[in-house]
Amino acid sequence: MQPLNIHREGWPVGLLFSRESQTSAVEHAQACATLLAIDEVNAAGGIGGVPLVPRQLPIGPRPDDYRLAAERLCDEHDVRVLFGTHMSNSRKAVLPLIESRQALLFYPTLYEGFEFSQNCIYTGAAPNQNSVPLARHLLRHHGRRVFFIGNNYVFAHESNRIMRDLFEQAAGSVVGEEYLPFHASDEDLATVMAMVEQLRPDFIYSTVVGSDTIRLHEAFARTRVRAGGGVIASLATNEADLAQMSADLSEGFLAAAPWFATLENPESRAFLQGMRARFGAEVPVTSGAEAAxxxxxxxxxxxxxxxxxxxxxxxxxxxxxxxxxxEGRVRLDAATHHTWLWPRIGRVNAKNAFDVIEAEKGPVKPEPYMVQHSFGDAMTDHA
Structure with missing residues (x-):
């Protein structure tokens, strides 16, 4: 039996979120949401009367910085339960260390799927819970010609591979596929937008993340494709990105997520009120924060x-x-370590907030390997 190192004075748990990364705004919201939940757990009596004690260390922007922080938390602070990492490259950097220490990592971010670890619990959306409904919506309402733009890392490449498969199943076509370095230059963005102007896709599917998202929207706003009604759709664009844009850059754009900050139900309202009371209204609350x-x-x-x-x-x-x-009642699928979630499609309105325009009637079982998924009216099996 592998102990998770509970102590009489408290159960130490680690947070792995960076204030210096490409996605620091989202990670800060995830860290805040983690701390809010820890407060609520402790107010309810902790774990058998033992409170959770959060441990955090400064983390730099590189994937290896997360690994080093996880190592210190495990070896110096006696932590065996950790919450966090955001981008897939940081999760992949941390997992071998987590496994070697027989610790447990809870990962609260959508990702590309096709992964399992006995020591990891995945609470963000798997591809069948966001890629499939987003592709279906785009094909039904926006056309069949798509241009892929992403940052040059594992999530973007793998997510685009899945979306290409989905579009091509439905006789759609990927007219272009380009990858930008993190913190792309103006010249990089101008080059990609020149391709968009030339190829005139019906819409863009973006796997650009963090601070580059805002600059992508600014560059796209200057194109004739945008003037003609073209939109950007994404799995990763969220309220933290909208907080850094005006509505003229974002209105009409689409995202897929299990939760949006405009969702109206008692649990959603209480969560938002708790976040604002604890951390202030300036912290944008995202689907990643809800999972955290x-x-x-x-x-x-x-x-x-x-x-x-x-x-x-x-x-x-x-x-x-x-x-x-x-978002609704959630539970774990024990076979895959992924979570039953509630897929939704959001469209940005004139007030720069997401309107939920499509939603499943209940939670959807995770299919991280996309062995079987529903697409349109047909069920498609993959080897």
């Missing part, structure tokens, strides 16, 4: 039910745990 919030509660419920602070005990009870999250 509910995953702490899922862990706490499993840990209470387990009755023992071991990796095996918590993993066993996670398979039976559920939580009424801001």
């Amino acid at each position: 919030y509910f995953q702490v509660h899922l862990f706490a419920r499993a840990a209470r039910d387990a009755g023992e602070a071991t990796l095996e005990g918590v993993l066993d009870r996670l398979g039976a745990a559920f939580f009424d999250a801001p």
